[in-house]
Amino acid sequence: MLRHGLQVTRVFCQTVLHTVSARPLRSAILRLIPRTALLPWLSSRAVSVSEWPLLSSPPRDYSLPNPSWSTEMRRLYEYYDSLCEKEMEGGEKKPGGWGRLPSYNRTLKYAAGGKCLSKLLKEKARLFTRNTEEQGAAFEYVVFMNKSEKRCVCIFQAGHLLEGPPGNVHGGAIATIIDTSLGTLAGYLSGIVMTANLNINYCSPIPLGSVVLIDSVLDKVEGRKTFVSCQVTSSDGSKLHTEATGNAVAGLPIPRQSQHATLKKKMSNTHRHLKHTFHGRLNPSFAYFKVCFPC
Amino acid sequence: MLRHGLQVTRVFCQTVLHTVSARPLRSAILRLIPRTALLPWLSSRAVSVSEWPLLSSPPRDYSLPNPSWSTEMRRLYEYYDSLCEKEMEGGEKKPGGWGRLPSYNRTLKYAAGGKCLSKLLKEKARLFTRNTEEQGAAFEYVVFMNKSEKRCVCIFQAGHLLEGPPGNVHGGAIATIIDTSLGTLAGYLSGIVMTANLNINYCSPIPLGSVVLIDSVLDKVEGRKTFVSCQVTSSDGSKLHTEATGLFISINVGHLFGG
Numbered sequence: 001m002l003r004h005g006l007q008v009t010r011v012f013c014q015t016v017l018h019t020v021s022a023r024p025l026r027s028a029i030l031r032l033i034p035r036t037a038l039l040p041w042l043s044s045r046a047v048s049v050s051e052w053p054l055l056s057s058p059p060r061d062y063s064l065p066n067p068s069w070s071t072e073m074r075r076l077y078e079y080y081d082s083l084c085e086k087e088m089e090g091g092e093k094k095p096g097g098w099g100r101l102p103s104y105n106r107t108l109k110y111a112a113g114g115k116c117l118s119k120l121l122k123e124k125a126r127l128f129t130r131n132t133e134e135q136g137a138a139f140e141y142v143v144f145m146n147k148s149e150k151r152c153v154c155i156f157q158a159g160h161l162l163e164g165p166p167g168n169v170h171g172g173a174i175a176t177i178i179d180t181s182l183g184t185l186a187g188y189l190s191g192i193v194m195t196a197n198l199n200i201n202y203c204s205p206i207p208l209g210s211v212v213l214i215d216s217v218l219d220k221v222e223g224r225k226t227f228v229s230c231q232v233t234s235s236d237g238s239k240l241h242t243e244a245t246g247n248a249v250a251g252l253p254i255p256r257q258s259q260h261a262t263l264k265k266k267m268s269n270t271h272r273h274l275k276h277t278f279h280g281r282l283n284p285s286f287a288y289f290k291v292c293f294p295c
Numbered sequence: 296m297l298r299h300g301l302q303v304t305r306v307f308c309q310t311v312l313h314t315v316s317a318r319p320l321r322s323a324i325l326r327l328i329p330r331t332a333l334l335p336w337l338s339s340r341a342v343s344v345s346e347w348p349l350l351s352s353p354p355r356d357y358s359l360p361n362p363s364w365s366t367e368m369r370r371l372y373e374y375y376d377s378l379c380e381k382e383m384e385g386g387e388k389k390p391g392g393w394g395r396l397p398s399y400n401r402t403l404k405y406a407a408g409g410k411c412l413s414k415l416l417k418e419k420a421r422l423f424t425r426n427t428e429e430q431g432a433a434f435e436y437v438v439f440m441n442k443s444e445k446r447c448v449c450i451f452q453a454g455h456l457l458e459g460p461p462g463n464v465h466g467g468a469i470a471t472i473i474d475t476s477l478g479t480l481a482g483y484l485s486g487i488v489m490t491a492n493l494n495i496n497y498c499s500p501i502p503l504g505s506v507v508l509i510d511s512v513l514d515k516v517e518g519r520k521t522f523v524s525c526q527v528t529s530s531d532g533s534k535l536h537t538e539a540t541g542l543f544i545s546i547n548v549g550h551l552f553g554g
Contacts, residue, residue, distance in 0.1 A: 108461050121462070124455045125503060128465035131433070131456035138426070160419045161426035166403050167416070170423035171490040172474040176467025183466070195466040199494040208420060 059115045063103040063143065068136020069157060072211040072235050076155045080144040101143045101184065105130035129180055137161045141177060143184050150189060150218035154181040155235075157211045168205040175200055178230060178244050181214040186226040189218060193226060200244045211235045354410045358398040358438065363431020364452060367506040367530050371450045375439040396438045396479065400425035424475055432456045436472060438479050445484060445513040449476040450530075452506045463500040470495055473525060473539045476509040481521040481543035484513060488521060488543040495539040506530045519545040 065077060085096040104110060105126050108118045129139040140157040156177050164170030179195055186193045206212055216230035232242035360372060380391040399405060400421050403413045424434040435452040451472050459465030474490055481488045501507055511525035520542060527537040 106458065106461070122455060122458075122503065125458040125462075126456050128457050128459060128468050131458075132427075160417060161421050162423050163401065163417075163420040163426075164423060165489060166401075167420075170471065170474070171478070171493070172467065172471025173423050175470035175474065175493060175495075176465065179465070179467040179470065194460060194500065195497050197494075197496050198466070198470060199492075200470075201492050202490050205489065208417065 059104045059109040061102040062130050066135045073157045097146050098144045152185045152216050154214040181216050182228045185216045190226045204241045206241050354399045354404040356397040357425050361430045368452045392441050393439045447480045447511050449509040476511050477523045477541040480511045481523050485521045485545050487546045491544045492542040499536045501536050
């Protein structure tokens with residue numbers, strides 16, 4: 001209980017520090033906080049129920065079946081769920097390479113004591129993909145992780161609030177679920193991460209209400225950078241809707257104050273690359289995430 | 296009135312054709328519909344009030360100031376609004392290179408008779424960036440277009456429902472507003488378009504509730520491909536949050552219906 005209270009305090013201090021501008025003070029405090037206490041922050045690692053403070057119930061997990069899920073969504077959920085490691089009666093464990101990740105409506109809630117913390121800091125804020133209580137209206141998704149294969153699969157059903165072109169899913173909504181999926185994989189493998197680049201090729205529109213699979217794999221890790229890629233396909237895997245797949249990004253960080261002339265040159269290089277790759281479609285895009293935890 | 300009724304009927308037939316599987320019949324009907332009647336479909340071109348059927352009121356325009364807008368958002372809105380072409384008293388026109396684009400909560404509503412059409416087809420569907428009625432909760436944005444400079448500016452205020460990392464805007468929400476902004480520019484210049492590629496570099500996180508400017512420019516047009524790029528900066532232009540490039544493909548409307 002005391003150790004738990006300490007954990008909550010550590011996490012709270014970390015957040016408060018965001019606003020503290022004195023760098024020496026911030027560095028001094030950070031050195032006091034062991035890294036392991038902060039790993040739950042922002043990562044989607046499964047948290048066991050026993051870690052939650054006795055005072056409050058665990059936050060609601062949105063990645064569980066609900067009445068709005070279509071037959072196809074349920075079928076895929078049950079398929080991947082059957083591949084997960086499970087506790088059987090008698091204390092035995094049924095082996096499985098996959099694990100279902102819980103999903104809360106604020107990133108803060110992954111931290112120990114996060115539900116209380118969430119009430120203290122910007123209480124009305126909600127995670128973009130979990131910002132509506134109406135089931136089936138916006139994003140319905142579940143992420144299954146396979147740690148040994150360094151791969152994760154996200155089953156996604158798009159609701160009626162995600163429209164772009166009439167009858168199809170908005171390009172930004174597709175980008176959001178790709179960002180979520182790739183970010184979850186990168187975060188699970190590399191700790192706390194933030195998106196640094198997304199490169200998405202849209203091949204075929206996704207109809208509203210349909211179920212798609214987002215299959216993400218790790219390409220490589222270079223220091224603080226984690227390169228991941230994914231493909232968005234129809235539920236049977238036959239049709240490719242979108243790709244955000246892996247090519248290494250040349251490694252210099254983006255300068256903060258980019259001059260327009262430099263930007264134009266960069267853009268024309270990117271467009272030349274696109275001109276040659278768009279028709280090919282086999283040499284497509286990539287994403288990378290920078291691990292932002294101060295090591 | 297009759298011409299207007301014809302327009303509504305054309306658009307309605309067009310939609311009904313989605314389900315018609317007989318290709319020769321579909322092609323025959325399509326040849327009867329001039330392309331210009333379909334241009335409002337999916338584009339964000341400003342539509343004058345007089346085009347709306349007398350039977351129903353125009354759909355709600357979400358790109359107008361409301362109580363949830365911060366001081367900074369209003370300041371920027373008034374600045375760009377002052378640069379717009381306006382009708383003065385006495386019928387004169389105050390010149391201006393910019394124009395504010397209206398924003399509805401379904402792409403269908405840009406078409407003539409779109410409000411009625413919207414009730415017939417997937418009535419509950421909403422445009423992703425306009426899917427909540429609560430003011431200031433999600434996306435609050437206005438797009439100003441400068442046709443001669445082939446440039447558009449989007450003023451965006453992120454609400455509390457767009458969180459990603461605690462206290463900052465979700466990467467996907469930033470991608471969404473970039474897609475909207477680039478797509479609006481590409482669509483205005485090249486007709487009906489769909490996104491083919493987005494390449495976004497995130498440089499600095501955007502705090503929830505802050506106001507940013509998305510400045511988009513046209514790079515080039517190659518046949519059906521439109522290349523656009525943008526920068527997302529703080530409201531005074533000093534801090535670069537995100538850079539992006541986009542490729543949009545013009546859609547041949549006949550292609551949508553298999554014609």
